[in-house]
Amino acid sequence: AQTVTQSQPEMSVQEAETVTLSCTYDTSENNYYLFWYKQPPSRQMILVIRQEAYKQQNATENRFSVNFQKAAKSFSLKISDSQLGDTAMYFCALGAYNTDKLIFGTGTRLQVFP
Amino acid sequence: DGGITQSPKYLFRKEGQNVTLSCEQNLNHDAMYWYRQDPGQGLRLIYYSQIVNDFQKGDIAEGYSVSREKKESFPLTVTSAQKNPTAFYLCASSIIPLGNEQFFGPGTRLTVL
Numbered sequence: 723a724q725t726v727t728q729s730q731p732e733m734s735v736q737e738a739e740t741v742t743l744s745c746t747y748d749t750s751e752n753n754y755y756l757f758w759y760k761q762p763p764s765r766q767m768i769l770v771i772r773q774e775a776y777k778q779q780n781a782t783e784n785r786f787s788v789n790f791q792k793a794a795k796s797f798s799l800k801i802s803d804s805q806l807g808d809t810a811m812y813f814c815a816l817g818a819y820n821t822d823k824l825i826f827g828t829g830t831r832l833q834v835f836p
Numbered sequence: 837d838g839g840i841t842q843s844p845k846y847l848f849r850k851e852g853q854n855v856t857l858s859c860e861q862n863l864n865h866d867a868m869y870w871y872r873q874d875p876g877q878g879l880r881l882i883y884y885s886q887i888v889n890d891f892q893k894g895d896i897a898e899g900y901s902v903s904r905e906k907k908e909s910f911p912l913t914v915t916s917a918q919k920n921p922t923a924f925y926l927c928a929s930s931i932i933p934l935g936n937e938q939f940f941g942p943g944t945r946l947t948v949l
Contacts, residue, residue: 755936765924767940813878817936822886823869823894824938828878 728827745814753819840941859927868910
């Protein structure tokens, strides 16, 4: 069975600071994707960043980067220079190549304070 | 613009009534998905479909039904058999169903009165 665990239900950070959200997962597959999705108060799910498991280089998208530790099955999200618009729920998700669905974590609620 | 639309945004239903939530995509994606989200919780998969006229149950399919008569459309019916239907419902699609990125619609908030 595949699982995704987000152990931080809530986090807060001051504007312009850096915050890291944790995600661990479990899968027996060798080929899979990992994702971070953002759900702001509008509730629209937005893809923040994706990582293919076969790639050793950590993915980055502007202020967002990941620390992908394949052996440890860890996939944390770092948000640099936090902005008020980063306030949202963040979901980590796992998708294995031979399955038809994504497995989502329970989410981390991030609050950015001015 | 390509994307996924869901309608209506808000839906109210009386107990004992069936209600259908619409989901349409013009992304030419093969796979479509329905999720349920309860307050403060993650996403739970209801049904998904990889191809027209075929669909599979997700983790919480009881009390729900779907159809996939067209590639672009994947409506979800919440039946009276669903005991606690008040929730936020999200539709998603993906170009390759094998664990790839999913694109989401804006969601429908269903409230049972």
